[in-house]
Amino acid sequence: MPLVEISNLTVAFSGTRVLHGIDLSIEKGEAVGLVGESGCGKSVTWLAALGLLPGKATISGDVCIGDQQLVGASRTTLEGVRGGRIAMIFQDPSSSLNPVIRAGRQIAEAVELHRGLTGKAARDETIRLMELVGIPDAPRRFDNFPHEFSGGQNQRLMIAMALAGNPDLLVADEPTTALDATIQAQILDLLISIRAETGMAIVFISHDLGAVSQICERVNVMYAGRIVEQCSTEALFQSPRHPYTRGLFDAIAQIDGGRERLVPIPGTVPQPGRLPGGCAFAPRCTHASELCHNTIPQLVGDRDRRATACFHPIGMSGANLRVVSSVQGATVA
Structure with missing residues (x-):
């Protein structure tokens, strides 16, 4: 059984859908x-999974950690999962840390909440x-402020806070974006x-595809609220199949x-709110056909354990794929 299973997750804000079945x-x-x-919906996917979106968001689908359903779960259930089983760190630590509370105290609060430690035991664990x-x-910097x-x-410090609850899963939301290249590598x-x-x-x-290649075994490429390609990191870098993924690689400067x-x-x-009728990438794609402009391709796997949401994947014959249209309900061979 997977640690976390997300199935057909959709999110809409004020009636406008931004995630289309993840x-x-x-x-x-x-x-x-x-x-x-x-x-494209990367962060929204996990904010929705953890119940962190505002009240105007409408969420449907399933998010399960083990046998526990998170979509529609009570606040008590979600608070037991956040930080305890799933922790999340964000790209701007300066907006996540309270500037008027000492850094060590903020981490110790998470230790007390998730571990039940108090006093000297909580301080020692924080250090x-x-x-x-x-x-x-x-020990000396425990009492320093974030600035x-x-x-x-x-x-x-944010990573230390995330680790306070011994989580099974750490969601790192662009944790290196605001940092220079040397510090990025260290993180x-x-x-x-x-x-x-x-x-x-x-x-x-x-x-950052380069950062992803250093840390991940599998990659999911998202575009306009959908996953358009799934495969191992090695396979993605050797032969990207979706035209959007290929475009990402072509736009990278070669040292x-x-x-x-x-x-x-x-x-x-x-x-x-203004997505095209077919594939969302079709207006920008040099491989698009009439079918692409009128039908939404579904994410379909193959014998290589790869999945691509495209009628004309690069390096493959479209005739070898069976793609189900969610618009017309037809199967296209």
């Missing part, structure tokens, strides 16, 4: 990447977590080492390359 499973101890442009994530001279730490150290190394030490699973949300112009993806991401 299916995603996370196994115990694995690292899974979720990549795509800003606004251990601070040392685990690489905060130097942790007395660097940006990278604040992110380490990635930290996540890799913590995963190896604790055995927890990681969902790594990012638009050892010449001075050739980058190849951008033409057009812009459609607004959630």
